[in-house]
Amino acid sequence: MLDIANLSLRYGRHLALDDVSVSVGDQETVVILGANGAGKSSLLKAVSGMVKTSGQTAMSLDGLSLLNMPPHKVPDAGIALVPEGRGIFGELTVDENLMLGAHPQRARGGEAARLELIFDLFPKLAERRKQMARTMSGGEQQMVAIGRALMSNPRLLMLDEPSLGLAPIVVTELFAALRRIRETGVALLLVEQNVSISLAIADRGYLMEAGRIVGENTASALMTDPAVQQAFLGGTTTDLS
Amino acid sequence: MIVTAIISGLVLGGTYALVAMGLTLQYGISRIMNLAYGETIIIAAFCAYLLVSQLGINPVLGLIIILPGAFAFGYLVYGLMMQPLVKRSAKSGTLEVDSILATFGLLFVLQGVMLVVFGSNYTSYSYLNFGVQIFGATIGANRLLAFVLAVVIGAALYLALTRTRWGTAIRAVAVAPQSAPLVGIDVNRTARFAFALGATLAASGGVMISMYQTFTASMGVIFTMKALVVVIMGGLGNLMGALVAGLLLGLVETLVATYVDPGLTLAATYAIFLAVLLWRPSGLFGKAAS
Amino acid sequence: MSALVRVEKLRKQFGGLTAVNNVDFSVAEGEIVALLGPNGSGKTTVINMISGAFAPTAGRIMFDEADISGLPPHRIAHHGVARTFQLVRVLPSLSVRQNIVAAVAFRRDAVWGEEAETEAEKLLVDVGLAGRGHEMAQDLTYIDQKRMELARALAARPRLLLLDEWLSGLNPTELRVGIDLIVSLRERGMTVLLVEHIMEAVRALCSRAVVMNVGTKIADGPTNDVLADEHVVRAYLGEGHA
Amino acid sequence: MSRTIIGFGVSLLALIGLVILPTVIDAYGVGLLLGLAGYVTLATAWALFSGPTRYVSLATVAFFGIGAYTVAVLSETLPYPLVLLVAALLGMVVAVLVGLATLRLAGVYFVIFTFGLAELIRQLVTWYEVNVTGTLGRYIFLPFSATDIYWQLLGLGAVTLLIGWWIGRSRIGLALKVIGDDEVVAAHAGIDIARIKLALFTVSATIMTLVGAIQAPRWTYVEPSIVFNPTISFLTLIMALLGGATRLWGPLLGAVPLFLMFEWLSANFPSHYSIILGCLFIVIVFVVPRGVLAFIEEHSGRFRNRKPEESAK
Amino acid sequence: EDRTSVKIGYAVSLSGANAGGAGITTVPNYKLWIHEVNEAGGLEMPDGSRLPIEVIEYDDRSASEEVVRAVERLATQDKVDFILPPWGTGFNLAVAPLFDRFGYPQLAVSAVTDKAPEFVERWDKSFWLLGGGADYTKALAEVLTKARDEGTINNKIAMISVADGFGIDLVTAARPALTEAGFELVYDTSYPPTTSDFSPMLNESAGSGADTFIAFSYPPDTFAMTAQAQVADFNPKVLYMGVGVGFPAFGAANGANAEGIMSLGGIDPNDAANADYRARHEAFIGAAPDLWGSVITYTSLQMLEEAIKRVGLDREAVSAELSNGTFETVLGETKLEDNQLRNLWWTGQWQNGMFVGIEPSDRAGASTPMLPKAPWVAAQ
């Protein structure tokens, strides 16, 4: 579905992404692992049109080229991003944030059902519909951001470190929710530091280092790969299995 | 007496509110601190005057010509002047300073053109200048019309902005322009639209004002500053705030003139404004400071 | 062990919402204590009150037997309390070094000039940013910004360090480094109150944990006991952790 | 260190030159210098506070006017130096009050608050004059020539720059920048925001008051609409921003060309002055995006050392 | 001397807050006069030769500092032969020391001040042509006294004034003048410039029982007040307002409703020279002159022209001639007393579509006051 080939990206003279090729299949869940500064966020930003790519990048969603697509057109193509730092509308209420999630044309219709789903995933949001998003706690804001992205009825949902700052119970619930979302037929492209839990729901994974893809494999293979163990799991098993 | 004072205060405040609402759109949503805002008002006033005096078209009909013109003008100004600045400041974050400087230049250009075209004289014409009785108070029909229009336009805009997805999208651009594209909002188009809409409101204010007030080509600044005071007092980007603050200032002005001393009306206006800010540092309806 | 910081019946209200409700706990000198709780339970608000960002609605905060409740942040900083922020706050128009110097130059026994610069460089070495002092703070990566923020907090020579999810967003390898860094702080005699959602880190670092839920304290005690507490599991950890 | 000494030497020479200048040029030239010195001082004083903290103040004319009005009221009754002292004290007191009032305000709220404040002061002075003293205009018949006034302004301007230089290298300068970036961080780093803001605002306002006081004798007659003319606030702000408000020499480099441009245009194109000025202004914003000083540095840097990045590699 | 032109310069508010006033009273008359002189071949010299006027014009942008510097520039850089004064009391005072120092006669027109005698003493080449507040208010008191004695009006007066140099000067002179004449000031207040809503003050005045309403106002206020008085059907027997009533636009905007309204200034409707001036003004500028300040501005220029014709370009001599000579102008025969113009129309009134002088009543060409003012005619 999503095909990225030879993606390069520069910030000034700094080459943040170097010839990156990544693909996400229909209804597939793909996770991207990498140290801080490896370029994971930049990759997601490039897909959603928020940063300009350079070189001979090719990028398409089901054949529809994403190159030079202005960022506001991307949601309509069926790609939603939960960005780093959440990017919610702080001065608007939870309800309004969710309503805006359904702003893209493709999201009109079936709105009520999706709202239902979101409140089901995050009951806290249902309680706080009229609260100003800015005044919610860090974790609550993350829920708003994911809810908003889901409201756009995406075919591909990209999440940039969604578990950041969430209580363990919420992380568990969130990944359970992602699992359910994925079962509704939405493809997921996930950037996570919480490696084990993300590999647990993923089909495939990529390893990134200093702007390059340095490895690619199925999730189960990655889970047991000693190199991955060494680099990303700190050589230990985490508290989740 | 008190009824008369209150009614004429509200009517006066209506114009303030109308004028301020346009500015709050331009500043609150397009993030352009438009120092040339008042000039738009005066240009519209001159246009209304021309239509009346040259073509005999009454100003209310004139709105049909002037408002689309103002919209186009705003659209053009944003596209030509502001858009490059907005683009440029995406990285540097200097939009506020840049827009102050650029619109300061625009102010001079517009004022200069008006001085050349219309001269520096006082201009006025007479339209609907007769009294209407409301609750026993006599109000100029022209002022009343301005008030009604202000309320209608204000209410319509308010409802549109708060009750529709379209309006919420506009507010989203106001609060987090960098996030708006994530939900498919074209920030540039929205900002441009809001700016043009602001210019349209300014023009409608100008037409209203021209019906009962004498104006000159150099008077724009007075309106810009008055509008800014109202906008800030109400809370930036908040239409309801602009409406309430406008009416409040109108009331204060007439009540002070009636019961205290007309010499203190402006002092009272500013005193109230300052007091409101001391009490609520982000204006009446602004977000509370954390 | 005497308490370095003690909060008593601490309460914070935002309009109708009670974010923190009658919370008591204390942290002894030299201890590393975790402040845990679900999202929105009021942890950051507690940190904000101890550091002076918010004045408490009611209750007291005793620091080294002095009442610091409601003092402005700079006064509290001068008492010896420093903090990091849940969402990193760098001073974007300043260089990394100036970010640190700002804290060195305004702490209680402030220094200025070359002395301050040298000290800033030393702190940068401590947090792993050696030689990066001239870069603009806003150009750093997220983790480096976090490092810098820690250096800025340390620059104040605090006795109590408040860390609000300082370890979040680090990958497992980086987490290791971060944990070691905090351990080294304890060895230097610093007292730490940290808010964290990464249980691994909490277990590794903290002798004691305080857990909040919906503004109230629901558990307080040795970390392992607390994390096994049924209420804590239900409200915060989830059954998977039991 | 040696660079500082050279800097001081050059500045001192320039200052001496500027002191001597009025003796060799005509009255109009002196008038120009006087106007320049006034605006340079205002803009530099403005930037002392508003530059690093980014609190854009439109209260300039409030203080300027207070200074001018004090001279108008007291020039017949007190010796001139004492009048200046009273003016400075008054400005200081008002600045402290205003400073205290504005501590909670930020951004454009601060901007418009200061504008409102200047207008309020003007209205109150007017009302007082009308209702209590029964006159509005006041006459100033002080025996100062334009050169006398210019020298005073020049001295004040030099002192202002000196203060700015000192602040820039003291820790107060750093504190101001930190405040401008993030007040929350500033407070938690141990900076007493309120005190520093207040102190700087007061210093800056006192200088503005003195500019008004020194310049007033030039107009013989003052009334509120003349000395509280908000244009003065706007021009000061524009000049400082144009030059680069965060730098010591920025406001000067904004004020001088802008002032001369105003002068040249109004002399040569009196009836199209506004239009040309406006167009030039817009062009400047587009061509000199980060202030005159930054522009000069970039371009002179290019001359001295072509493509420094390449050679560094 | 082989000069080919006479350099005349002026700095006046072409933009900014004062541009409105300068744009009606000052600038058009400067333009008209220069045009006419140059059309005629230039300024006539004592020897009968003519030298065209070369104009240097500056915009003071309504700022004191600018007007001062512009005059310095005219005197020392451009070295003009004569400088025409700026618009406004404050600005004329600001430049007075410079005119004096550089030896230029200053024909200050748009400056109403009771301190003129003092100024003349201080600056002997300064001329003050528009009188002072005391003159206008004494004249007004006389008109009112007569009307009261005839039983037309009662002795109560409501009075408002703009809180600005002009308004305050007049109102401080009016208070003693009116109370000495036995009137009672039942309402007396000032309002800030830029006030746009006068209904509270009109209502107070209407309720005060006064037959006479006086407003020492500026043009926008005058226009607004007239409109709002009609709306409120506030119809005092005497309606006297300040600057703006004498504008042709005032008559045009108010039509029949202008009838009977009084103000400062006025003209003799039967004076042929004046009528001719008005026609020329309208033809050249495209609008008729105002019937107070404009007439005097033009008068001052005619005096200057005539003085030059008599004594040449020597500024000392011209000043002396202005002080002592008698001139034939659009104001009639004009002679200054102690450097001040005294034979002005102190009070005028709209009568039959013209703003005519009614006081001094013993002056040739004076019209008789028509009181009480006719009620408002309903709007169309």
Ligand SMILES: Nc1ncnc2c1ncn2[C@@H]1O[C@H](COP(=O)(O)OP(=O)(O)OP(=O)(O)O)[C@@H](O)[C@H]1O
């Ligand atoms: N706007 C920018 N300007 C300059 N450099 C940037 C910018 N954004 C990112 N970078 C640099 O590009 C590189 C990749 O950044 P990116 O944010 O994509 O990394 P990441 O893998 O998401 O890291 P993290 O885990 O810290 O979020 C980093 O070195 C970063 O410093």
Ligand SMILES: Nc1ncnc2c1ncn2[C@@H]1O[C@H](COP(=O)(O)OP(=O)(O)OP(=O)(O)O)[C@@H](O)[C@H]1O
């Ligand atoms: N300035 C504020 N105004 C109104 N409500 C607020 C404000 N700050 C926090 N709150 C509310 O107080 C509650 C506690 O917030 P707090 O930030 O302390 O949570 P937290 O425990 O730090 O959560 P997290 O782990 O998600 O960071 C939340 O419900 C939040 O919405």
Ligand SMILES: [Mg+2]
């Ligand atoms: Mg990232």
Ligand SMILES: [Mg+2]
């Ligand atoms: Mg928190």
